[in-house]
Amino acid sequence: MLTLEQVKQKSAARLAKLHPAVLAGANELIRRSYNRGVPILITQGMRTIAQQNELYAQGRTKKGDIVTNARGGDSYHNYGLAIDFALLLPDGRNVSWDMKRDGDGDKVADWQEVVQEGKKLGFEWGGDWTSFKDYAHLQMSFGLSIQDLKAGRRPTAQQSAAALSRITGGEPEVNKDIPVNITLNGKKLTTGVMDEAVTYAPVRAIAEALGAKVTYNASSKTVNIVKE
Template sequence: MPTLDEVNNKSAARLNGLNPAVRAGTVALIQRSYEKGVPIVITQGLRTIAEQNALYAQGRTKPGPIVTHARGGTSYHNYGLAVDFALLLPDGRSVSWDMNRDGDKDTRSDWQEVIQEAKKLGFDWGGDWSSFKDYSHLQMDFGLSTKQLQAGMRPTAQQVNNALRRIDGGDDEVNKDIKVTVTLNGKKLTDGVLDSDTAYVPVRALAEALGAKVTYDAKTKSVHIVKE
């Protein structure tokens, strides 16, 4: 397997022009993936309007398969808010988009290992889209639509700082996009969320349903559960 420095060098040029948080998140993703035994390479970063239009023409007015539904100005790549990645193979030169590949032999898809880390860092994944799915696409949109970006709006300094804090480990924010229902003996108990295969539920609702008492010590920031 190539060294981390070699892996970083493969992507360095494609990090130019990215939003600071997107760039920091991408650097962290490359390192975290490598530490899991899954080297990746960034295949696309900032894309000009002209480059986007040329890509949009593919499969329409130019040869090749359709690879995007976004015209120039309607992609987050055009604003430095998105990257595309691929798996870097052991020879250090070839890449793969095989989502079932398990190169590190840990019984888990290398692709999904990368996506899991990306979501922890605050990226949204194109594979979660309901219509046209883009499995190599990762973005941070900061709540802005491409129409707003076209109109000149950009992420605020506070939004970027919050994202950087999360990437640096200073913000353990739980992703609340996946809602789950918690049941006890088949009866709904409470609602929770699922983030990176971990379920987060209100501790009081769960404990009291099991016959325990819950108290909170604000001074020590401790939750105490007592079952008599």
């Protein structure tokens, strides 16, 4: 049987460019599913507009079955907010989309076990859609419609932090093993850490270097930056 790290490595390339919360959720979904005896593979992550249009053409102007009703720009995949998954078979090479498979023999379909864990992490499941059901699809919309995303709106920092907190069960965990230098016009200001494509750095050092003043309100737990 593959180790958890081996299972995670198989999906790593498809997790590039995902929103940080979706990335964290995908990795946690792999871990939780594995712990339930259900190894999975993330088969799709970020998808370009061109790739989406190519997929939309399948079953319409190109051979194959119709697998999506979303044209380029009309899928949460195009904004790094969605993933697709499949069940990773015991040989570690092949996958299955058999929603009735019970590979771990616990009398609960493996597919439903993955969906259960996904929903706990804050994912919305395409199998719950009322029209075109996409059973392999999981997304985090953050309350944003496709029209919102097309207009340039994105999840706020507060929404992203809340999603990460739900995934980690508390404060987002920071990998302090990846230090980064913060510079201004080539001059080093301070150091920070990079975790899941998010940079954490002391706000005071950066704000004051930009000519702003920083205060902290302990009662409201608010950091206030003022630039006159």
